[in-house]
Amino acid sequence: MALTGFHLLITMYGTGLSTTAMALPVLALGLGLGMIGAPLTDLALGRVEDEQAGSASGLFNTATHLGIALGVVLTGVVFFPHVPDTAARGTIVVDAFAATLPYVIGGLLTMWALMFFLPRATSQRTKRP
Numbered sequence: 001m002a003l004t005g006f007h008l009l010i011t012m013y014g015t016g017l018s019t020t021a022m023a024l025p026v027l028a029l030g031l032g033l034g035m036i037g038a039p040l041t042d043l044a045l046g047r048v049e050d051e052q053a054g055s056a057s058g059l060f061n062t063a064t065h066l067g068i069a070l071g072v073v074l075t076g077v078v079f080f081p082h083v084p085d086t087a088a089r090g091t092i093v094v095d096a097f098a099a100t101l102p103y104v105i106g107g108l109l110t111m112w113a114l115m116f117f118l119p120r121a122t123s124q125r126t127k128r129p
Contacts, residue, residue, distance in 0.1 A: 002028035003108065007101040014094050043118060071107070078103045 006025035009017055041060065048056040082096035 002026070002032060003101060003105045007098060007105070010094060010098045010101070015090050017094075074107075075100055075104060 002025045006022070006029070009021060009025065013021065044060050045053070045056055079096050079100045082099050083092055085092075
């Protein structure tokens with residue numbers, strides 16, 4: 001929702017968009033992403049045995065960083081064909097950013113839908129003797 005609002009603001013105001021007008025959707029986006037981080041980590045690592053916690057945490061963090069890097073690369077693949085010159089500024093960059101946001105929104109919606117297929121967390125972990 002926040003990215004959709006941000007996309008709407010960018011397409012309406014273009015280069016005239018002020019920093020204060022961008023603050024609300026960006027704040028909402030950061031808050032939403034921050035609120036999902038801890039529960040997602042708990043869900044991913046909640047059933048891991050104590051002896052494997054370090055390895056599982058390292059794997060989780062590696063996968064997270066790999067996903068972030070892949071997201072940046074894929075966003076760049078969509079963004080840079082819209083920018084003919086690396087020194088481009090102003091309207092060209094705003095238009096490229098506006099053209100990229102629907103792909104980012106689509107990716108986030110896809111991940112949101114896939115989260116419903118994740119296993120449900122249980123309140124108790126089973127320990128091996």
